[in-house]
Structure formats: structure tokens, C-alpha cells
Amino acid sequence: MLALPNYSLLLVMACFWLVYLVVSTQLVKPLGRLLNERGERIRTARETHELSRAALAEAVTRCERELAAAAAEGQKGRAALRAAGEAARRERLEAARRQVQQRLARLDAELDETSREARASLREQASSLARELASRLAGRRVA
Numbered sequence: 089m090l091a092l093p094n095y096s097l098l099l100v101m102a103c104f105w106l107v108y109l110v111v112s113t114q115l116v117k118p119l120g121r122l123l124n125e126r127g128e129r130i131r132t133a134r135e136t137h138e139l140s141r142a143a144l145a146e147a148v149t150r151c152e153r154e155l156a157a158a159a160a161e162g163q164k165g166r167a168a169l170r171a172a173g174e175a176a177r178r179e180r181l182e183a184a185r186r187q188v189q190q191r192l193a194r195l196d197a198e199l200d201e202t203s204r205e206a207r208a209s210l211r212e213q214a215s216s217l218a219r220e221l222a223s224r225l226a227g228r229r230v231a
């Protein structure tokens with residue numbers, strides 16, 4: 089008797105190719121597409137990140153330049169204000185000095201006048217005081 093051929097190998101092979109086809113079309117290809125899309129999104133995000141980082145570095149550099157320029161301008165303004173303040177201080181000091189000199193001159197003139205008046209008064213009183221002293225010392229009236 090002749091045995092019937094074993095078709096189980098063919099059946100296993102058909103099942104394998106059927107499962108392979110299902111897994112390939114329903115699982116591997118969609119996963120491959122997802123991984124490719126994810127890789128593309130990652131690459132795009134990295135490029136965007138690098139562009140943003142470069143833009144940030146440029147903005148920081150620009151801001152630092154602007155800040156340095158503003159600081160330099162502030163220094164110039166501060167120096168100008170300091171010079172103007174110093175000039176105003178010197179002017180006020182000179183005006184005060186002139187006032188003091190004028191006042192000293194007036195006081196000196198007043199002192200000279202008072203001194204002259206005192207000397208004249210002493211000269212006038214000296215002779216009368218001398219006569220009175222002589223009269224007291226002599227015990228009689230001296231002319």
C-alpha cells in the first residue's frame with residue numbers, strides 16, 4: 089500500500105508564508121514607517137534646535153554689544169555730568185571766594201576807620217588825661 093504524501097509540510101509552509109505576509113504588511117511595514125517618521129521628526133527637531141541655539145547665541149552677542157555701547161554712553165554722560173558739576177562747583181566756590189574777599193575788604197576798611205577814629209580819640213583824650221594825671225600827682229590844678 090502506498091502511503092499518501094504528507095501534506096503537513098506544505099500546510100506549515102503555507103501557514104508560515106501567510107503569517108509572514110500578515111506580520112510584514114500589518115506590523116513590520118507600519119512600524120518601519122513610524123520609525124522613519126520619528127527619525128525624520130528627530131532630525132527636524134535637532135535642526136530647529138541648532139537654529140534656535142544659533143539665533144540665541146547671536147541675540148546674546150547683540151545684546152552684549154548693545155549693553156556695552158549703552159555702558160560706554162552712560163560713562164560718557166556720567167563724565168559730562170561730572171565735569172559740568174565740577175565746573176558749577178568751581179563757579180560757586182569762586183563766587184563765594186569773591187564774596188568773602190569783598191567782605192574782608194569791607195571789614196578791613198571798617199577796622200582801619202575804627203582804628204583811625206580810636207587813635208584820633210586817644211590823641212584828643214591823651215592831653216586831657218595827661219593834664220588830669222599831672223594835676224592829681226601835683227595835687228593842684230595844672231593848665
